[in-house]
Amino acid sequence: MLYAKTPAHEKRRAFRERLATGELLRFPGAFNPLSARLIEQRGFEGVYVSGAVLAADLGLPDIGLTTLSEVAGRGRQIARMTELPAIIDADTGFGEPMNVARTVQELEDAGLAGLHIEDQVNPKRCGHLDGKQVVDEHTALQRIAAAVDARRDPNFLIMARTDIRAVDGLDAAIDRAKALVDAGADAIFPEAMATLAEFEAVRAAVDVPLLANMTEFGKSELFTVDQLRDVGMNIVIWPVSLLRLAMGSAMRGLDELAAEGSLQAKLGEMQHRAELYDLVDYEGYNHFDTGIFNFTISR
Structure with missing residues (x-):
């Protein structure tokens, strides 16, 4: 009745423990609190909260128009409705490093289990569209360092997303991923990988959990859970799928x-x-x- 019984810090602890096992965790995207509860009822391991879905829910394109308060508010509504851990898309962190720090604490307070922050230029674009631009490495690392420094619960997952593959190629994505891990990222989200071999190459390069994005109509093929498990992925998201179906x-x-x-x-x-x-x-x-x-x- 009402909201989840498991406190946020316990969800985070259990999530980090399960992530450390190396198994592949499935995180379908919830487009509202009720769909988050459905994801739990159907036996999945976690809930993903997509920035594209939050924007679309407001009738907006996914180009960085949503605000921190809008994202935190919707994230809170979704996270409190399920016993599962919820990861949220924090775009570019909503500003400069100090803004990134506030973003982390706001989303921590909202009960999320973690977030990811990307290295696109602000305002960002959907990760599977052409014409993206990424920030220089120093700026990308500053964002992650600020996020790590700001969190109060050490189990709150700070994931770094890099979009550089579509701009400068796979080698650049691997180099960026290594640097982001060195800056303190707990996990890496390599966006818009084209093949399983590319996911496998990132897996070989870094020793932290990796997320695969299986969004429809994008740059990546829609690989199965088994295929992604076989190349060492740790989390797979279907960010917009339930919204598209609905x-x-x-x-x-x-x-x-x-x-x-x-x-x-x-x-x-x-x-x-x-x-x-x-x-x-x-x-x-x-x-x-x-x-x-x-x-x-x-x-």
Whole structure:
């Protein structure tokens, strides 16, 4: 009932322990708190909170228009709804190194298990679009050093994302990843790798957990969990997939409603009322009501 029972610091501790085993953890992207609970119910290991999804939820493109307060607020809503650890996209950290430091503490306070900060020029672009620009190495390392210095819970995961592969190639991405680890990054997110061999090359270069981004319609092939496990990945995200599925279904439903005047034919595709009630724990709320408010007022 209400929110998760596991405190944020316990989620972080358990997450870091599991990450240290070397297994591959699956983090589908939640587009709202209810979908985060569905991810947990379906047996996944964690929840991802995508900056692209947060922007799209506001009707905005993913070009750095969202604010720290918007991201932290939505992250808090999602993280508190599930017992799973949640990792959030912090874009470029929302400013200079001091802003990055505040970003870390705000997202720590919001109950997230970790974040990733990228090395794009601000304002950033979607990681799988052309025309990206990255900052120089010194600036990228400053962002990560500021993030590491600012965290108060040592189990809060500071992940560095590098987008340099699409700009200067794989060798540059490997060099940048090594430097980011030296600056204190707990994990590396090598964005827009083109092949499994490229993921494997990054794996051979650094000895920290690695994240693979399996976003649809992007630069990377949609490799399977088994393929990514075999080349040594530790986290895989599907950042926008649930939003795309939901919006695709909504589009088809609206087309059916416009054409037929009824959604009778779509009932089989909908989440049933009983399934929704189970997901939001109506029974728990009802039990609370009957257990607490079981008295009458004398008149």
